[in-house]
Amino acid sequence: MPEHVKDDVIRINGxxxxxxxTRSRRRTLGLAxxxxxxxxxxxxxxxxxxxxxxxxxxxxxxxxxxxxxxxxRREQPVLSHGETVFYLGxxxxxxxxxxxxxxxxxxxxxxxxxxxxxxxVPELVRGWLRERAVPLLKRRLMIHxxxxxxxxxxxxxxxxxxxxxxxxxxxxxxxxxRLVQAPLSIVDYVAAHxxxxxxxxxHSTRFWRQVEQLYPEADxxxxxxxxxxxKLMI
Numbered sequence: 001m002p003e004h005v006k007d008d009v010i011r012i013n014g015x016x017x018x019x020x021x022t023r024s025r026r027r028t029l030g031l032a033x034x035x036x037x038x039x040x041x042x043x044x045x046x047x048x049x050x051x052x053x054x055x056x057x058x059x060x061x062x063x064x065x066x067x068x069x070x071x072x073r074r075e076q077p078v079l080s081h082g083e084t085v086f087y088l089g090x091x092x093x094x095x096x097x098x099x100x101x102x103x104x105x106x107x108x109x110x111x112x113x114x115x116x117x118x119x120x121v122p123e124l125v126r127g128w129l130r131e132r133a134v135p136l137l138k139r140r141l142m143i144h145x146x147x148x149x150x151x152x153x154x155x156x157x158x159x160x161x162x163x164x165x166x167x168x169x170x171x172x173x174x175x176x177x178r179l180v181q182a183p184l185s186i187v188d189y190v191a192a193h194x195x196x197x198x199x200x201x202x203h204s205t206r207f208w209r210q211v212e213q214l215y216p217e218a219d220x221x222x223x224x225x226x227x228x229x230x231k232l233m234i
Contacts, residue, residue, distance in 0.1 A: 004022070004023040004044065005020065005021070005022050005023075006020075006021050007019070007020055007021070008020075008021050010038070010055050010059075010062070012059060012063070017038060017062070017066070018037065018038065019037065019038035019039065019040050019055075020037060020038070020039050020040070021040045021042065021051070022039070022040070022041045022042070023042055023043070023044040023046070024041065024042075024043070024044060025043070025044065026041060026042070026043055027043055028043070029041070029042045029043070029046065029050075029051070029054050030042070031054070031055070031058055031061075031062070033062065033065040033066055033068075033069060034069070034162060035069060035072075035073070035161060035162075035233070036161075038062070038066075040054075040055070042054075072230035072231075072233075075230065075231055076230065076231060076233055076234060077231065077234055079094065079121055079122035079125045079126070079234060080094065080096070080118065080121055080122075081094060081095065081096040081118075081121070082094065082095075085111060085125055085129075085181070085234070086181040086182070086232075087106070087111075087129065087132070087180065087181060088136075088180065088181075088182070088183060088184055088187075089181075089182060089183030089184070089186075090109070091109065092106065092109055092110065092111040093109060093110055093111065094111050094113060094121070094125065095110050095111065095112050095113065096113045096114075096115055096118065096121055097112065097113070097114050097115075098114075098115070098116070099114035099115060099116065100116055101114060101116075102114060102115055102116065102120060102124055104124050104125065104127070104128040111125065111128070113125060122234070125234075126234065129177065129178075129180050129181065130157065130177045130180075132180055133157060133175075133177040133178075133179065133180040134157060134177075136180055136187070137155070137157070137175045137177075137179065137180070137187065137191070138155045140184075140187050140188055140191040141153060141155055141173060141175070141191045141194070141195060143188075143191075144188070144191050144192045144195040144214050144215070145195050145198070147214055148195055148196070148198070148199070148210075148214060150195075150198055150199070151171075153167075153171050153172060153173045153194075153195070153198060154171065154172045154173070155172075155173055155174070155175070156172065156173075156174050157174065157175065157176075157177045158174040158175060158176045158177070159176070159177065160176055161233055163176065164176045164179060164190045164193075164225065164229070165179075165190050165191075165193060165194040166194070167194045167195075167197035167198060167201075169201070171198060173194045173195070173197075173198075175190060175191065175194065176190075178232045178233065178234065179232070181232045181234075182224075182225075182228075182232060183224075185217065185220075185221055185224075186221050186224055186225060188215055188221075189215050189217070189218055189221030189222065189225075190221075190225075192211055192214035192215035192218070193211055193215075193218075195214060196210040196211045196214060
């Protein structure tokens with residue numbers, strides 16, 4: 001468990017970039033940039049001067065990754081009238097109609113959202129997608145588990161913003177509901193990935209061999225997620 005957490009800033013050419021500093025029992029200094037912000041993880045004994053030097057040596061890397069995160073944020077869809085949301089890779093145009101009783105219905109390439117106010121629209125769309133994610137993701141997991149010849153794992157949805165799926169040590173699997181926006185081939189890759197973890201908990205050569213046995217186009221799907229996955233983070 002972390003022993004100390006505090007918020008601080010990095011000063012670059014007059015600009016202040018906030019970061020969260022966590023001191024723990026780890027042995028090395030680490031730096032990460034995510035949608036949640038900049039994270040610096042250090043051993044509990046490291047001085048602030050060493051932390052400042054560590055960050056200054058990585059300024060260019062930090063700026064590049066901050067720009068990448070900002071670019072990804074700009075590419076994330078806005079869930080409002082006239083905008084587009086994807087369902088299994090199919091673009092659906094959101095059409096909002098004022099109504100006291102919230103409802104979401106698909107009609108071809110249109111997603112009609114009845115809502116009492118505009119502020120409710122994003123969560124109504126997310127709820128519609130989550131409802132469809134449950135049976136779809138559960139079914140794809142079952143298909144790959146049967147193909148692997150093992151038992152059907154216990155399944156639940158995940159709302160993580162940094163993981164598409166996770167296989168717990170007890171065999172439970174959680175898949176990110178946002179995957180329902182991706183083409184079915186991408187859903188199958190993530191399902192196969194987590195099912196393979198039922199046999200191999202690590203990311204060893206044997207693990208990747210099992211993933212490819214379950215889903216031969218794993219490399220293509222993984223590349224798609226690396227390039228487009230951030231656009232699903234609605």
